Amino acid sequence: MTSFWFRGMIRDKARFLFPFTVVTIGVALVVCLVGFMEGVFMGMIDMTANLDSGHLRLVNQSFYDEEHLRPLDRALANQRETRDWLIKHSDPEVDWAPRIRWGAILDVPDEQGETRSQTPVVGMAMDLITPASKEIQRLRLKSSLVEGSLPEGPNEMLMGFQLAEVLDVSVGQPITLIGQSFDGGLVADNYQVVGLVRFGVTAMDKKMVLIDLVSAQNTFYMEDMVTDWLGYFPSSASFDRYEKIKGNMKAVLADWIPPKDWVKDDSPIVLSIRDQQNIGAIMDKFRVIKGFVVGIFTFLMVLVLWNAGILSGIHRYGEMGLRLAFGEPHWKLILTLAMEGLWIGILGSMVGSLLGGSFAWYLQEVGLNMGDSFAQSGLMINDIVRARVTLGGFIQGVVPGIFASVAGTLVASMAIFKRSEANLFRELEAG
Numbered sequence: 001m002t003s004f005w006f007r008g009m010i011r012d013k014a015r016f017l018f019p020f021t022v023v024t025i026g027v028a029l030v031v032c033l034v035g036f037m038e039g040v041f042m043g044m045i046d047m048t049a050n051l052d053s054g055h056l057r058l059v060n061q062s063f064y065d066e067e068h069l070r071p072l073d074r075a076l077a078n079q080r081e082t083r084d085w086l087i088k089h090s091d092p093e094v095d096w097a098p099r100i101r102w103g104a105i106l107d108v109p110d111e112q113g114e115t116r117s118q119t120p121v122v123g124m125a126m127d128l129i130t131p132a133s134k135e136i137q138r139l140r141l142k143s144s145l146v147e148g149s150l151p152e153g154p155n156e157m158l159m160g161f162q163l164a165e166v167l168d169v170s171v172g173q174p175i176t177l178i179g180q181s182f183d184g185g186l187v188a189d190n191y192q193v194v195g196l197v198r199f200g201v202t203a204m205d206k207k208m209v210l211i212d213l214v215s216a217q218n219t220f221y222m223e224d225m226v227t228d229w230l231g232y233f234p235s236s237a238s239f240d241r242y243e244k245i246k247g248n249m250k251a252v253l254a255d256w257i258p259p260k261d262w263v264k265d266d267s268p269i270v271l272s273i274r275d276q277q278n279i280g281a282i283m284d285k286f287r288v289i290k291g292f293v294v295g296i297f298t299f300l301m302v303l304v305l306w307n308a309g310i311l312s313g314i315h316r317y318g319e320m321g322l323r324l325a326f327g328e329p330h331w332k333l334i335l336t337l338a339m340e341g342l343w344i345g346i347l348g349s350m351v352g353s354l355l356g357g358s359f360a361w362y363l364q365e366v367g368l369n370m371g372d373s374f375a376q377s378g379l380m381i382n383d384i385v386r387a388r389v390t391l392g393g394f395i396q397g398v399v400p401g402i403f404a405s406v407a408g409t410l411v412a413s414m415a416i417f418k419r420s421e422a423n424l425f426r427e428l429e430a431g
Helices: 001-009 013-053 061-065 077-091 161-167 213-219 239-253 281-315 318-325 328-365 391-418 419-428
Strands: 056-060 094-109 114-126 145-148 156-160 174-180 188-196 210-211 228-232 270-271
Touching: 013 228, 013 281, 013 328, 013 391, 056 061, 056 239, 061 270, 077 094, 077 228, 077 239, 094 213, 114 161, 114 213, 156 161, 161 188, 188 213, 210 213, 239 270, 281 391, 328 391
Parallel strands: 114 210, 156 188
Antiparallel strands: 056 228, 056 270, 094 114, 094 174, 094 228, 145 188, 156 210, 174 188
16 A cells, blocks of 8 residues: 555656655755855864864963964973873873974075065974874875975975965075074074975965974074974864863863973963864854754745645645545544655655765865965965765755655645535535
8 A cells, every 4th residue: 555655656746746856956955055064164174273273272371362473482391291291181082293383584595695585474383304293194295295395304494385486486495584582582594495385275375384393493492392282183073072172181281280491470271273263153153054054945945845735735636625525534634645745855855965965075076266265365274165075964954855845745734624524525526
């Protein structure tokens, strides 16, 4: 009986084709759009974490308050003891990386050694030479090299390719960094540009340079000192996991006896990525927008399927009346219609998930070049925007698709309760 009913539903275009098409298109759009939004947002989060903030960050409070000035005198000393404390009180899956944020004037000499051009730059120092370091893999520097090679020795520099074009700097050219040392003095040190890098973020390609951590410590007189410790979770970790580990670290931070090399007024703080660069507010707004988009599509599908159900009811007017005339209860008739809506929702959601997921997968693998749109924004977003295919994206498309199909059918079938058995035979005779 069930097989007969199912085949009848499939063959009746008025009952099946239009609702199935609506659910399929709606689910495909939701899955694709949610995947694209997730990809853009998580791409921004990953880029921000890898290049700047980390998932967790230990930094001196006084440095964080004046971070835009790059106050190197507020750096934290004693790398080994600090690393041991972080490893002990965080989580085994967190990888901690020391970094130095610095600012300086980059002086480019001409053939006679005289200044040809100068520009202020922002820089990051990290472990680029140690074989066990994960920084090169984390920043994808090998695949991002436009020209040249990675640093292999002291006083070697990677430069954003657009900055190199503006300054007319080529690989192998010597340059001079002029900045402020840890103790406030003026320092100048010579570096060699060994590679040009496309970071994928226009704002960084125009003004960022990278040097090795040890070279920066020698240049700025910061032996055994760093400005930041950045912690990185595996990609499977959730934002709630970040917050939980941060809370545990903050609970024991007050009892930490600082290393003897620290200054008395050093006051380290632990931050998550949500606490930096207004990421937390952006996350909250993103969730609201994503929920709003899913809600709008669900509402539209319910509205369209409601009208489709009414049209189908008119088409099946005689059938409904005959079934009621034979004594079939109203609730059983509505339950049958709800089952039809459920099957249509399941089939439409499956096909819609396949179509929407395929397009989202294409955008994930190929991407969409939006570098021109982001060129003047300063946002830390990769120029190649990619979608992200996730289980959550399919759930957010399938569940509203099934719900909309059933809800639309139920709302349209409410008119059945208004049918009076006393008038059924008269309606059948008139028909």
